[in-house]
Amino acid sequence: MSLKTKLILVALFGLVLAGCSTTEEEINAAEVADAAAEAGATALGVGSKEGTIGEVLEDDETADAASEDGAEGQAGEDLLALRVIYFEYDSADITAESQAILEAHASNLIINPGIRLTLEGHADERGTREYNLALGERRAKSVSRVLQVLGVGEGTIQTVSYGEERPAALGHDDSAWGMNRRVELLYGN
């Protein structure tokens, strides 16, 4: 039995246990589900290379099991789809909504130790470009601090500011400015 196959089995056991667990275990369950998906994905890569059909089938089962993980896991995944944190004018404060998004990403980073995250800070066009460059950095560092408090290692995160130089929305109104005051979470190696 290869190491990959063992990993999948461990993951499947985890899911079975998670299914039986009570509410306070649910966050763990979500983590295990993610680990399972990760392990499965790796197996798929190796499996297709080696052409061993059996392992690929096991992966399908893992994915099915993960999708039945329940409401909490589903919500976590939805939050992970959100990669942009927005801010008020001249502010780097994290809203409650953003806090929830960052909690999901923190959990994801903790269970995926190899992955690094770049936090790209941005500002709207109002005011001077240099002040906005500093403001973009302040926002990126504000997000970085929250992730670190949530247990993400400092070495996992890097910050960069583009100030107002890379607007997400063009236009000179409140809605464009709101879209541009942001930190983008960019996953990478």
Next chain:
Amino acid sequence: MWSRVLITVILLAVASPARAVLTIEINKGIEAGIPIAVVPFQWSGEGVQPANLREVISLDLNRSGRFESLPKRDFLSRPHSLTEIRFKDWRLLKAEALVIGKLRSIGPDQFEVRFRLIDVFKQKQMVGYVWKVSRSELRSIGHKIADIIHKELTGLRGAFDTRIAYITVVKTPSQGLRYLLQIADSDGFNEKTMLDSKEPILSPSWSPDGRILAYVSFEGGRSTVWLQNIKSGKRAEIASFEGINSAPAWSPNGKQLAMTLSRDGNPEVYVMTILGKKLQRITRHTAIDTEPAWSPDGRYLVFTSDRGGKPQIYRVLASGGRPERITFQGKYNAGASYSPDGSQLVLVTNQGKGYRIAIYDFASRSIMELTRSQLDESPSFAPNGGMVLYATDSQNRGVLSAVSADGRVSNLLKFREGDVREPDWAPYNR
């Protein structure tokens, strides 16, 4: 005072494809400047004249707001030498001064320019000059003549024969956005691209001798500070510490560069020696400290800080020390730089009506708005202190504008393409 006469001068771009400015719109108050008659220069040589010196001189004088160049259709005569002048023709036009001259071909790519400035009431020449130059220097001679006229009639040297640096952003179908670091004459002509990058460029700053530009480039994926020689085009990265490297500003003696670095955790003002790259940290605060600018005597640095909650201007000894808050009026004051005489700052302010260019006066401690739009930024004084160049928005395009330091006259440099921003007016030395 705000009822205005709009004069749009359309510059024909036939001769040279290097001309980047399409139009210069002069927006001036009803108070007229000094009426001056600039007679078309006499051209002797083959073909069409290589430069329209009258046009260059007139446009410069009108742009300053201190002069009114009279329309040539009213000229009753067109003298080119002292003996040809009939003074009553010019008294009739109420011209206070008269400019006459000759442009002559004297060899391959060699031209002689003769110019005289005449006092119409005293019926006497004030100054006269002759130059021998190549074709490419002819516009510059026109600017020099305008500078001399400005000095003779107002007491203040003109700043027309100077250059500006700015960033142009152009959209290309194949490569997306391109960021160009460019320099040009003060009227936007003779544009030259110093750097063409896929990543943002900002904050160009001229060295006091006008030979080197410092600027911020994102070409390495984050902001770092670069120096580039204008003549050779050679460039070198001078600050690439962890975090932000930005807001370079030359000391008046050209030996140091103030800049913003966040290497210690958050943006602080530093002074770096150009030779040896020795760093001295000037500010120590958890707030944002950025946009340093030197006083003309080199003693002080002003900078933007939000240590009081909102961005305001502070001043600190350039050798370090305890910063003192300078601006208190309005919820936003940033991006300050000194007037050449050190008595004023030009800055970006928000007094509740948008981001505008304003003058802070050290003696009265008051802020006077110079502009009336919403998103003005990046102001810098002309080297004579008479005008302020800044970036603004016109019909959803970034353009450059210059406004007189008293706010009465402004003109818009409309470029042929792209968003133009981040201007810096060069010192006198070319």
